[in-house]
Amino acid sequence: MSQTLVELRQVSKFYRDGIGIKQVVRDCTLDIERGKLTVVIGPSGCGKSTLTRLIAGFERPTSGTLMSEGRPITGPHKDRLVLFQESALFPWMTTEQNVLYGPAARGEATPQAMQLAGSLIDRVGLTAFRRKYPTQLSGGMQRRAELARALVNNPKLMILDEPFRGLDAMTKSLMQEYFSGLFQEMQATVLFVTTDIDEAIFLADRLIIMTNAPTRVRKVINVDIPHPRKLADIVENDSANDVKIRALSILHEEAMRSFGGSAKASADFVQAYAARIGRTDSMTPGNPAP
Amino acid sequence: MAVTATLAAKGHGRGSDLVGAGLSIGSVLILWEVMAAADLTAGVPAPTAVLAAWWNLLFDGGYWQSWYLSAFRVAAGFFAALVLGVLLGLAMVVSRTLYGITFPIFEVLRPIPPLAWVPAAIIFWPTTELSIAFITFLGAFYTIVINTLDGGRAIDQRYVQAALSMGASRMNVFRRIVLPGTLPSVTTGAAVGMGITWEVVVAAEMISGGGSSMGGSGGGTGGGLGFLIWNSYTGGSYEQIIVGMLSIGIAGYLSSGLLRRFGQWATPWIGRR
Numbered sequence: 001m002s003q004t005l006v007e008l009r010q011v012s013k014f015y016r017d018g019i020g021i022k023q024v025v026r027d028c029t030l031d032i033e034r035g036k037l038t039v040v041i042g043p044s045g046c047g048k049s050t051l052t053r054l055i056a057g058f059e060r061p062t063s064g065t066l067m068s069e070g071r072p073i074t075g076p077h078k079d080r081l082v083l084f085q086e087s088a089l090f091p092w093m094t095t096e097q098n099v100l101y102g103p104a105a106r107g108e109a110t111p112q113a114m115q116l117a118g119s120l121i122d123r124v125g126l127t128a129f130r131r132k133y134p135t136q137l138s139g140g141m142q143r144r145a146e147l148a149r150a151l152v153n154n155p156k157l158m159i160l161d162e163p164f165r166g167l168d169a170m171t172k173s174l175m176q177e178y179f180s181g182l183f184q185e186m187q188a189t190v191l192f193v194t195t196d197i198d199e200a201i202f203l204a205d206r207l208i209i210m211t212n213a214p215t216r217v218r219k220v221i222n223v224d225i226p227h228p229r230k231l232a233d234i235v236e237n238d239s240a241n242d243v244k245i246r247a248l249s250i251l252h253e254e255a256m257r258s259f260g261g262s263a264k265a266s267a268d269f270v271q272a273y274a275a276r277i278g279r280t281d282s283m284t285p286g287n288p289a290p
Numbered sequence: 291m292a293v294t295a296t297l298a299a300k301g302h303g304r305g306s307d308l309v310g311a312g313l314s315i316g317s318v319l320i321l322w323e324v325m326a327a328a329d330l331t332a333g334v335p336a337p338t339a340v341l342a343a344w345w346n347l348l349f350d351g352g353y354w355q356s357w358y359l360s361a362f363r364v365a366a367g368f369f370a371a372l373v374l375g376v377l378l379g380l381a382m383v384v385s386r387t388l389y390g391i392t393f394p395i396f397e398v399l400r401p402i403p404p405l406a407w408v409p410a411a412i413i414f415w416p417t418t419e420l421s422i423a424f425i426t427f428l429g430a431f432y433t434i435v436i437n438t439l440d441g442g443r444a445i446d447q448r449y450v451q452a453a454l455s456m457g458a459s460r461m462n463v464f465r466r467i468v469l470p471g472t473l474p475s476v477t478t479g480a481a482v483g484m485g486i487t488w489e490v491v492v493a494a495e496m497i498s499g500g501g502s503s504m505g506g507s508g509g510g511t512g513g514g515l516g517f518l519i520w521n522s523y524t525g526g527s528y529e530q531i532i533v534g535m536l537s538i539g540i541a542g543y544l545s546s547g548l549l550r551r552f553g554q555w556a557t558p559w560i561g562r563r
Contacts (some may be wrong), residue, residue: 058451077458088448092470102456105466133559151455262336 001071001107003021005157005189006032006055006080011064013050017027024050027213028064032157033206037183037227040248041200041257042210042218048193049085051215055191069156071089078102081155085162087142089134095121095145096130102153113152120148123182128156139170144178151186162192173231184227197266201243202234209247212254219250330495335529340536342528356534359514360495363419364487367426371483375431378475379409379438382470396435404428404490408497422494422514429490430483434476441475442468474560477553484549492516515541 013025024047042048044222053059054066057076066073068080091096099121103113116130120128124144126137134142143163146170151160176199182201183190194200200207201223209219221243225234235242319337326336335343347353382389404425411421446467453463513521513563515538523529554560 056451056455058455076451076454078455080455082452082455084448084452088446088452090452090467090470092448092473092557101453102458104452105456105458105462139516149456278371 003033004031005034006066006068006073006191009067011054011061011066012085013047013054013059014062022213023056024217025061029217030208031111031216032189032191033189034189034207037192037203038206039194039200039204039208040208041194041197042215042250043251044195044211045213046210046254047213047215048195048210049161050192051194051210052082052159055157056080056159058082078106078153079156079224081150081158082152083150083158083160083163085165087134087139087146089142089146089149091134094131094133095126095137095148095280098145099149099152101149114120117148117152117175120151123146124148137249138168140175143167143175147179147182147254151188155188157189157191159191159193164194164197164199165193172199174213177231179203181203181228195246197247201240201247202229202231207243207247209250210254212257218254219247221246306496322561325405333528335532340529341533343527344533344536347533354517356513356515356518357537358539359489360516360538361493361545363422363426363495364484364541364545366423366482367428367491368480368487370423370427371430371434371487372480375434375479375483376438379435379476380442380468380472382435382439383442384464384474396432396453400432400436400469404486404495405497407495410529412498418498422491422498426487426495428489430480433483434479434487437475437479437482438472441472441479443474445471454552470557474553474557475550481546484545485542486536490544492519494536496520 006029008030011025011028012023015022016043028051032161038050040048042181042224050059056060057073057074064284068077073080090101093101096117100109100114100125102116121127122146126141126145126148129141129145143186146163164175167175180203187240192203203221204221205227207221207223208217209221211218223240223243225237234281256284322331323336323338325331326334326339335445378392382392407425407428408421413416413426415424449467450463450473453467458466492515494517495514515534517530518537519534522528522534
């Protein structure tokens with residue numbers, strides 16, 4: 001079995017807008033490896049969401065090829081499930097009905113599927129909310145219900161497009177830790193899109209940094225820290241901080257490019273940031289703060 | 291009195307709402323009665339006189355016949371509009387081609403007030419009864435179609451994409467995403483349409499003569515509540531005019547209340563927190 005689950009080769013996506021042609025993705029080549037948590041990060045509006053829609057099969061590329069397990073991607077498929085930016089739970093279904101939707105829609109609502117749905121609902125801690133509608137759940141609960149709804153289909157690839165955006169800081173970090181644990185437990189392949197550098201480094205096995213629009217891969221960085229991860233550990237982890245500095249310098253360069261700024265300004269910014277990390281290090285236990 | 295005052299002061303809960311409604315309606319009635327007694331109402335009869343006329347009508351089969359006829363016409367027109375309107379609206383949501391063909395015609399016909407159809411309807415439909423039903427049908431039809439169409443088109447595309455990505459068929463998406471997603475706007479459209487139906491049926495009865503073949507006996511006449519008002523006007527019974535008006539108010543209130551209940555039952559996910 002090949003290590004690569006999904007591969008993109010020279011993928012471009014152009015849209016016709018009022019004035020002319022808008023290039024959103026250009027010559028993008030990337031691999032999604034099995035069993036890895038791949039995080040895609042890039043400046044907002046760079047075309048990351050378009051990339052996820054292409055991989056999900058909701059849209060067709062203007063040129064280039066997208067393959068899943070060696071076969072071309074021609075449309076949406078249950079093997080590649082998408083969790084959208086804001087909750088896309090069906091408002092007219094209870095948590096239970098939402099989770100069971102996939103199997104039911106495919107005519108597979110067997111007793112085993114029902115049992116799996118039930119245990120997933122327990123696993124995401126929504127047992128008491130089985131018969132509630134999405135509007136009766138909090139933001140974090142909705143995201144967890146959606147995770148269960150995706151997992152019940154046993155997808156080969158889970159695509160999460162900024163799934164924790166809009167949650168408050170506390171809930172967000174809890175969800176990140178929770179997701180890291182869940183990922184480790186289910187041994188799935190995940191494509192996770194975000195604009196949040198801390199979230200990206202916290203979750204990523206492979207961090208893919210994208211350029212500004214028209215977007216393509218700028219840099220791939222591996223983060224070799226085992227899941228499940230804890231936020232407190234990552235903050236003090238040297239290799240994580242190192243990745244952060246490298247990622248920030250690239251991201252900042254991309255952001256400055258869209259502002260029309262110079263590489264010098266970018267370098268200054270990173271230097272300032274690295275200095276700050278240095279101070280943080282000196283305050284960790286073992287090196288008591290002055 | 292002290293009790294009602296404290297209840298009203300609290301301002302919340304069903305009980306105090308009822309007290310407030312009672313106080314407001316009661317004070318208007320008392321003012322009206324006093325003004326009528328002082329001959330300040332330009333010939334509008336006093337509440338007591340209206341109630342007396344109403345009491346008499348309650349034992350008049352013709353009055354109940356009027357209720358029955360108007361309610362029947364409203365129901366016939368409304369349900370025809372509901373079935374056809376929802377079908378057309380959904381078809382326009384699903385098919386771009388049908389939408390392209392139908393929508394322009396629809397938008398030309400829609401601004402024509404139902405009452406402007408009365409002469410044409412009387413000419414083209416074989417019986418007065420069918421003409422009135424047709425007019426009431428038009429009253430609700432446009433609103434229901436537009437609401438169904440807007441509701442269906444406003445369904446978040448992410449729901450459809452999410453369903454497709456879980457392996458759902460187009461048919462399943464229609465049945466379990468498009469239909470329930472449209473339902474709230476259908477119930478809104480139906481409630482608004484029901485209101486228009488009562489407005490229209492009354493006017494249609496006045497203009498068409500209430501279906502003379504159905505004419506009942508006595509003060510109630512039996513031509514529908516709209517015709518009852520018109521007939522009372524030509525017969526000079528001002529009390530009965532007001533009884534007819536209030537009867538329509540009650541009928542409209544009851545039917546929209548029923549519809550609202552049904553809407554809440556059909557869309558249990560709305561408004562629960």
